Amino acid sequence: MSNQAEQERINHVYRQWHGGAALDRYAWHRPEIVRQAAARARVLAALLPATVGRDLSAVRAIDIGCGNGAFLRQLIDWGALPAHLAGTELQPDRLEHAHAHTAPGVRWHLGQLDDFADASVDLVSAHTVFSSILDEDLRRALAAQMWRVLRPGGWTMIFDFRYDNPRNPNVRKVSDVELLRFWPTETRHYRTLVLAPPLGRVLARLPRLLPELLETLVPPLRSHFVYMAKKE
Template sequence: MSDQAEQERINHVYRQWHGGAGLARYGWHRPEIVNQQAARSRVLSRLLSRTVGPDLSSVRVLDVGCGNGGFLRQLIDWGATPAHLAGTELQQDRLDHARLRTAPGVRWHLGQLDAFADNSVDLVSAHTVFSSILDEDLRRELAAEMWRVLRPGGWTMIFDFRYSNPKNTNVRKVTDVELLRFWPTEQRHYRTLVLAPPLSRAMARLPWLMPELLAALLPPLRSHFVYMARKES
């Protein structure tokens, strides 16, 4: 599959999920989504404080496939300076949504990473982006571009799926072997998190501590991971 064909496939899939279909399954108000976001925030905050440091005010960040800008808004809440943040997207409506709901000063870019200079950011992130890319060459190209824009001593952050979903052929898991091949470095962190969505939905009406305990006691049931790798100086 050509890069252009893969990009068109991804755009088509995301357009289908906009609005009603996506909101019905992944709406912010759903109990399992609330629990997942809480677990994700805990892991991300710990890893960020250990890597880029607890003071985010001077950290330059590029969020690849930023969607509605949620991660960048989280960073602003944690002290990041909007003018030091940037987000990229392939779809204009998602970028417009992010711009409308995020503090002024953030740089928004429609398209690829070629608009960003080499060694220009301290943290480059991608949240459930690589699993949406089925083509191996395109995954590798994106990983190389993320590494290019990252300054020596900076960190990548990947949040994505550990397992493929047999009911959704539009996504494919990201393996630890791929992560090491994309970003070969000695300094790295890998954390699993989030109870698998079918279990989360089934337990959504139970006290929040129940799914938390299940995820804590049985790591194989965690469906996602966060991976951070430091670009050597």
């Protein structure tokens, strides 16, 4: 499959995903979504001070596939300056939503990373982006672009799936081997988190302590990871 064909496939899948039952499944108020967001925030709140530093006011960052802008708003809440942040997206309606609901000053870009300069940012992130790319060459090309825009000493951040979803042929897990091949560096962090979504939805009806205990005590049940790699 050519890169262009793969990109068109991804665009088609995401256009179908917008709205309806799929959107309701991931609504912000659902208990399992609230728990996922809290788990991710806890991991990021531990990793960011250990990587880019505790003071985010000087950090320059790009979020790839920024969606509705949630991660960039999280960085702003934690002290990042909007003028130092950028979000890229391939879906115009999602980019418009992010722009409308985020503090002024963030740079919004429809398209790829081509317009961003070499070694220009301290942090480049991609949240559930790589699992949406089935083509290995396109994954490798995006990883190379992320490495290109990072300054020496900067960090990539990947939040994604560590398991395949047998019910969704449009996503593919991101393996440990791929992460090391994409960003070969000695300085890296890997954290697993979040109960597998089908299990999380079932347990959402039970007292909060049970899913939290399972997530803490049974690591194989965690379906996602956060990976950060430093550009030496």
